Amino acid sequence: MYIFAQRLKITAFVLMGLGAIGLTIGFLNAPDTVAEAQAMVADAHGGHGADHGDAHALDTHATPAHDDEHGASQEDAHGEHLLHQLQNRPWAALYVAVFFFFMIALGTLAFYAIQRAAQAGWPILLYRVMEAITAYLFPASVILFVFLVLTGAHFNHLFVWMDADTVAHDEIIQGKVGFLNVPFFLTRAAIYLIGWNAYRYFSRKFSLAQDQAKDIRNHKKNFRISAAFLVFFFVTESMMAWDWIMSLDPHWFSTLFGWYVLASMLVTAVTVIAMVTIYLKSKGYLPKVNHNHIHDLAKFMFGLSVFWTYLWFSQFMLIWYSNIPEEVTYFLTRIEDYNLPFFGMVAMNFLFPLLILMSSDYKRSTWIIVMAGIVIILGHYIDIFNMVMPATVGDQWFIGWAEIGGFLFFAGLFIFVVFRALTKAPLEADGDPFVGESERFVY
Amino acid sequence: MSSKLVHAVYDDDDTLLHAVKDVKKADYHIEEVFTPFPVHGLDHAMGLAGTRLAVTAFMYGILGFTVAVVMINYIMIEDWPQNIGGKPSFSFLENMPAFVPVMFEMTVFFAAHLMVITFYLRSKLWPFKKAENPMPETTDDKFLMQVALSGDEKKLTSLLKKTGAIDISIHENEEA
Numbered sequence: 368m369y370i371f372a373q374r375l376k377i378t379a380f381v382l383m384g385l386g387a388i389g390l391t392i393g394f395l396n397a398p399d400t401v402a403e404a405q406a407m408v409a410d411a412h413g414g415h416g417a418d419h420g421d422a423h424a425l426d427t428h429a430t431p432a433h434d435d436e437h438g439a440s441q442e443d444a445h446g447e448h449l450l451h452q453l454q455n456r457p458w459a460a461l462y463v464a465v466f467f468f469f470m471i472a473l474g475t476l477a478f479y480a481i482q483r484a485a486q487a488g489w490p491i492l493l494y495r496v497m498e499a500i501t502a503y504l505f506p507a508s509v510i511l512f513v514f515l516v517l518t519g520a521h522f523n524h525l526f527v528w529m530d531a532d533t534v535a536h537d538e539i540i541q542g543k544v545g546f547l548n549v550p551f552f553l554t555r556a557a558i559y560l561i562g563w564n565a566y567r568y569f570s571r572k573f574s575l576a577q578d579q580a581k582d583i584r585n586h587k588k589n590f591r592i593s594a595a596f597l598v599f600f601f602v603t604e605s606m607m608a609w610d611w612i613m614s615l616d617p618h619w620f621s622t623l624f625g626w627y628v629l630a631s632m633l634v635t636a637v638t639v640i641a642m643v644t645i646y647l648k649s650k651g652y653l654p655k656v657n658h659n660h661i662h663d664l665a666k667f668m669f670g671l672s673v674f675w676t677y678l679w680f681s682q683f684m685l686i687w688y689s690n691i692p693e694e695v696t697y698f699l700t701r702i703e704d705y706n707l708p709f710f711g712m713v714a715m716n717f718l719f720p721l722l723i724l725m726s727s728d729y730k731r732s733t734w735i736i737v738m739a740g741i742v743i744i745l746g747h748y749i750d751i752f753n754m755v756m757p758a759t760v761g762d763q764w765f766i767g768w769a770e771i772g773g774f775l776f777f778a779g780l781f782i783f784v785v786f787r788a789l790t791k792a793p794l795e796a797d798g799d800p801f802v803g804e805s806e807r808f809v810y
Numbered sequence: 811m812s813s814k815l816v817h818a819v820y821d822d823d824d825t826l827l828h829a830v831k832d833v834k835k836a837d838y839h840i841e842e843v844f845t846p847f848p849v850h851g852l853d854h855a856m857g858l859a860g861t862r863l864a865v866t867a868f869m870y871g872i873l874g875f876t877v878a879v880v881m882i883n884y885i886m887i888e889d890w891p892q893n894i895g896g897k898p899s900f901s902f903l904e905n906m907p908a909f910v911p912v913m914f915e916m917t918v919f920f921a922a923h924l925m926v927i928t929f930y931l932r933s934k935l936w937p938f939k940k941a942e943n944p945m946p947e948t949t950d951d952k953f954l955m956q957v958a959l960s961g962d963e964k965k966l967t968s969l970l971k972k973t974g975a976i977d978i979s980i981h982e983n984e985e986a
Binding site: 680683684687688689690725726727809 | 850851864868894895896897907908910
């Protein structure tokens with residue numbers, strides 16, 4: 368049985384405390400009036416405008432969705448738009464952080480279900496680690512759903528299609544109202560979340576019951592529900608990606624967006640599994656997990672990083688090449704206003720893991736995996752950042768109080784929930800029929 | 811260098827793997843093992859040095875990547891500048907996304923083909939080469955272990971018998 372180390376617990380609380388402070392400052396700093404917003408941007412001009420490449424904040428802001436309803440030269444519409452962007456910033460930062468840690472738990476759940484459905488032998492010794500990470504799914508689902516309800520109740524303006532005024536002047540969104548309306552949006556969200564959490568609940572229950580069981584009935588049940596869950600998951604995950612992220616830009620669509628988010632999700636999840644495993648091993652737990660298991664996780668980190676790049680590039684290249692105005696605006700805003708995070712993310716999520724995790728020996732070296740893992744996790748945070756921010760705050764982005772605060776708060780909560788869940792059950796799933804295979808596993 | 815080799819024949823890869831470990835443990839020198847298919851973990855059990863083929867593959871990949879960049883820059887930008895995707899920038903960097911598939915394919919092509927050629931050269935294989943295999947059945951369903959004979963012949967054969975060999979014979983080492 369794992370005992371929650373006091374130091375780690377304190378670290379988790381400190382992270383949550385710092386994060387809460389950062390988020391509070393972020394929300395307090397948001398402007399209330401148009402004049403305040405304009406003053407803030409003027410300030411940034413003199414101060415550090417050059418640092419983050421938004422020196423032309425007042426002249427060139429034009430997120431695609433807003434182009435239609437505001438006449439380009441209307442000064443007050445301009446100012447109001449800027450106010451909305453700056454008011455959105457702490458909300459968007461919160462949303463990115465909530466979603467990022469939520470997707471780690473969800474990705475781990477999918478990875479776990481794949482291993483269960485494939486009846487894989489090697490990862491049995493890691494099942495309890497994965498189950499602990501998916502314990503975060505429930506609290507994260509609640510937070511995420513509350514956030515979406517608040518958004519639907521107009522506490523923020525993240526989704527332009529929720530704004531009746533905008534829709535009234537926008538024929539493209541009017542054509543999508545049958546799907547993009549708040550009640551249906553929340554109903555769908557509830558269906559996804561209930562489905563995923565139900566699988567997590569029963570799978571964990573059967574997994575624990577198998578420890579004591581004399582036959583393999585629980586194992587078989589787990590196999591069946593895992594296969595069923597995967598069918599449900601791959602459909603709902605795609606729809607979730609359209610709903611929660613792609614609809615931020617309601618004019619734009621990409622047919623592989625769901626897989627693209629899935630790739631991000633899986634690579635981050637496997638990285639976190641590897642890092643938690645390495646942490647536990649360094650504290651003397653999981654004695655039967657050896658470098659073969661770590662090697663396999665590192666192979667998944669490497670492979671899924673390349674898979675992510677494949678999808679990222681497929682999406683980018685086709686849209687870039689065809690250069691159709693309504694599609695390419697998505698990447699224009701990212702290349703012009705988000706140049707550093709957009710291309711920096713490719714270096715962090717592709718070049719770095721590709722070069723460092725290519726060698727077989729490096730895949731067995733724990734410190735290299737941890738180092739690559741940190742870069743991958745930060746890289747995929749920026750990936751989500753790039754998906755959410757351009758549509759919500761335009762060129763008014765910055766990694767500041769709210770962004771760092773949000774990340775730290777949910778990192779702390781994630782660590783607390785995950786490691787508390789580890790204390791709840793034995794770290795080795797002894798009753799699993801394949802546990803011997805996992806113990807003898809040689810890659 | 812001993813001048814005699816003991817040939818031990820096995821009919822199961824698992825038995826062979828254990829036999830290799832036992833013979834190694836008894837301090838005999840294993841000259842070579844012939845198997846009809848790759849046996850997982852055999853190289854490790856025989857104490858063979860790790861392959862450096864992966865390093866060459868990496869270098870060939872970089873070579874292929876470089877060739878692709880130079881080639882496509884010459885073809886599409888310098889020799890006959892092309893208007894790519896309605897963006898007539900005539901710059902390699904700005905048109906780079908369109909060239910990525912070519913760079914990827916050339917990297918894979920060079921790495922794969924040159925790696926195979928390297929493997930043949932390193933294994934001293936070429937067309938019409940006479941087979942060195944001492945026992946054709948090892949390409950079907952038998953496994954053969956060649957052990958250098960040192961010391962007591964009886965002791966070695968009884969050890970090999972114990973490891974599950976189905977046939978043991980002694981041959982002159984022609985290479986020595």
